[in-house]
Amino acid sequence: MAAAAAAAAAAAAGGLLHLGASRVPSRRPSAGAAPRLRGASCARGRHPRRRAPPPLAVAAAEEAYTGAETELLDALAGVQGRGRGVAPRQLEASMERTRRWRALFRLWKHWETNSSLIEGSWQLIFTTRPGSASPIQRTFVGVDSFKIFQEVYLRTDDPRVINVVKFSESIGELKVEAEATIEDGKRILFRFDRAAFNFKFLPFKVPYPVPFKLLGDEAKGWLDTTYLSQTGNIRISRGNKGTTFVLQKSADQRQLLLSAISAGTGVKEAIDDLTSSRQGIEADLNTLAGEWQLLWSSKTEDESWSFVASAGLKGVQIIKEDGQLKNLVRPFPGVSLNASGNICKNEDGNNFNLSINKGAIQAGGLQFPLDARGEFAMEILYIDNKIRISNINQHKLVHVRIANRT
Structure with missing residues (x-):
């Protein structure tokens, strides 16, 4: 009873x-822009830190x-x-x-x-x-x-x-x-x-x-x-x-997106609604810096685990203000894949080059090399202090920030 x-x-x-009202909304990307796999690489050395611009007014x-x-x-x-x-x-x-x-x-x-x-x-x-x-x-x-x-x-x-x-x-x-x-x-x-x-x-x-x-x-x-x-x-x-x-x-449009992800339906439409309606600041390494958990990806079924780790299509992505980047994927209990490299910004809007130069497989106390090398172009479609929507190699990704700058 x-x-x-x-x-x-x-x-x-x-x-x-x-989610609450966003503090750092991104600039709306140009129509039709889509990142692709390409050979652009980031410059070596330390990236200069820029002071993040103040948040714009929200609706x-x-x-x-x-x-x-x-x-x-x-x-x-x-x-x-x-x-x-x-x-x-x-x-x-x-x-x-x-x-x-x-x-x-x-x-x-x-x-x-x-x-x-x-x-x-x-x-x-x-x-x-x-x-x-x-x-x-x-x-x-x-x-x-x-x-x-x-x-x-x-x-x-x-x-x-x-x-x-x-x-x-x-x-x-x-x-x-x-x-x-x-x-x-x-x-x-x-x-x-x-x-x-x-x-x-x-x-x-x-x-x-x-x-x-x-x-x-x-x-x-x-x-x-x-x-x-x-x-x-x-x-x-x-x-x-x-x-x-x-x-x-x-609920605002960010919350509607999370609801769609939870329900497993209408995610692409919710992404389009959010990215088409928000005006904001341009993304840079300061706004990207932090630890990000992937919530949703438009497609990963046909990709190899090495590509998934290299492109960050699953798991956690860690970005530092100096441009260092690490993707961490756990496909099975006790097994993890990681791929690391660097990220730098293009002169073209919210587009970034990702260069992955090494990878590894960790199983218990053993570590094996993983060929995860690759060059990718990433476009930031939306970003604030908690949510990030990006497009990489024709994959749309939604991340939630789980830790601030590292």
């Missing part, structure tokens, strides 16, 4: 990855985010499974930012629950304690292709909190509803009372088999709003089981 009640709360315990909708809000959302970028399957280093950093955020805004009084800003549909982007949930709840949290929302309607004759799991546009959704009351203007008290699956392929709803009336206190809970932004875009809440939730009302 207890597990069933926890499962009913699962719809509020997950959500897709979102009015994105300016609704404060610096602290953007910092938090950027910290959550790349956290997959809503905190379930994330690497310990990234989860620790994300949780620390959440704690700092709550402490920073603890004295702000505009977040009271009776504010009209809390009304509406919220998409959950992160939870700090997914491992404490029931098996069903952990399943919802760990599937990035599920979009999970919380709808809050308190200023009506029938106040309600509705948790929604959207499986896909073609399958349907699960709605778990609770009657709600407000305590002391801040805490939402709720009791689950009904739930149903709404499948697109059925003409009727399928009741969710949870006997809420028989569960007593197990069907009850509360939700504190610990932060609500002045614009109503970001909310941080804490539940009765100690879980912290970070929710967002609207």
Whole structure:
């Protein structure tokens, strides 16, 4: 019974990855430009460091985010499974930012629950304690292709909190509803009372088999709003089981791209929408410097592992401000491929030359040489402080920054 009640709360315990307003958007590339494999190489020696130009103004909708809000959302970028399957280093950093955020805004009084800003549909982007949930709840949290929302309607004759799991546009959704009351203007008290699956392929709803009336206190809970932004875009809440939730009302084009990657559909269209609408600064080695994790590649099936490592079509890419570059791929547990060389910028817009001159295969304590030499042209289609979209040898790549300059 207890597990069933926890499962009913699962719809509020997950959500897709979102990003805040971008700080360093790139200049839109010229139409039709595409990098190709070619023999251009980078000049030897140390590359001069240039001071990165200041960020340009972003769209009015994105300016609704404060610096602290953007910092938090950027910290959550790349956290997959809503905190379930994330690497310990990234989860620790994300949780620390959440704690700092709550402490920073603890004295702000505009977040009271009776504010009209809390009304509406919220998409959950992160939870700090997914491992404490029931098996069903952990399943919802760990599937990035599920979009999970919380709808809050308190200023009506029938106040309600509705948790929604959207499986896909073609399958349907699960709605778990609770009657709600407000305590002391801040805490939402709720009791689950009904739930149903709404499948697109059925003409009727399928009741969710949870006997809420028989569960007593197990069907009850509360939700504190610990932060609500002045614009109503970001909310941080804490539940009765100690879980912290970070929710967002609207998604920008970067977030729509990450949602498409999670769902596995519409990625190319989302890339085109993002790269065609953003205006920004020109990319250089300062903006490229850092550790980047590949999220998506347009095609890798027909390529050899040596080419994949050389071109950076999988795994992690490390770029330093002096032009040193290293690609790291782990095709199997205990086995890694690396390819290293350098990168330099062309005089032509956001185009770069990549020269890979050595590679290696690492298996346990053994190392073997790998012929990963190659010369590539890379065009940066979009870059900010967290996301990078590039085109290399007719492959479109989407990376997320997991570490700053190294």
